Amino acid sequence: MTSVLLLSGGIDSAVCLAMERGRKCYAIGIDYGQPHVIELQYAKKIAEAENVPFEILTAPNFKKSDDVVFNGRNFAMIGLAVAYAASCDAKKIIIGSNFTDWERFPDCRPEFIRLINAALNTADYGISVTAPLIQKTKKQVKDMALELGVIETWSCYNPQGNEPCGKCLACEVRAA
Numbered sequence: 001m002t003s004v005l006l007l008s009g010g011i012d013s014a015v016c017l018a019m020e021r022g023r024k025c026y027a028i029g030i031d032y033g034q035p036h037v038i039e040l041q042y043a044k045k046i047a048e049a050e051n052v053p054f055e056i057l058t059a060p061n062f063k064k065s066d067d068v069v070f071n072g073r074n075f076a077m078i079g080l081a082v083a084y085a086a087s088c089d090a091k092k093i094i095i096g097s098n099f100t101d102w103e104r105f106p107d108c109r110p111e112f113i114r115l116i117n118a119a120l121n122t123a124d125y126g127i128s129v130t131a132p133l134i135q136k137t138k139k140q141v142k143d144m145a146l147e148l149g150v151i152e153t154w155s156c157y158n159p160q161g162n163e164p165c166g167k168c169l170a171c172e173v174r175a176a
Contacts (some may be wrong), residue, residue, distance in 0.1 A: 008044030012096030
């Protein structure tokens, strides 16, 4: 089964891509005007290392809810991924949501993924969304990355040039 993976350049989506080794997969990154657009450079490197086609889609530059992300970000990205999947006859979309994301991002929770799949099933698209890390903590994802030999990833919302800031939520979670 062909899949479309939302590849941000971060550890979660990189692990999901590594889990797809040997399967037909397309990777897409979304440029939504994020201050950490450097992550898409990492996404491209990760896709190349995994020998997977990678394309960057551009989303509107919505008003950010906290100078980093906009409300419904993953919901919007899944919508773009559905359209992309339909264009390449893929039947599965993979998103790297994990347990650590639940508190801050409502569109990373299991119930949200379940409802998206119910809507896709009702609309008869023949496409489903899976979040293989949704019950994993960031530490468990990091351990999986080491086991799978995932190459360098990017996790910082407020980069200082080519260096992580060390202060944002992504940096704090990665350090913890």
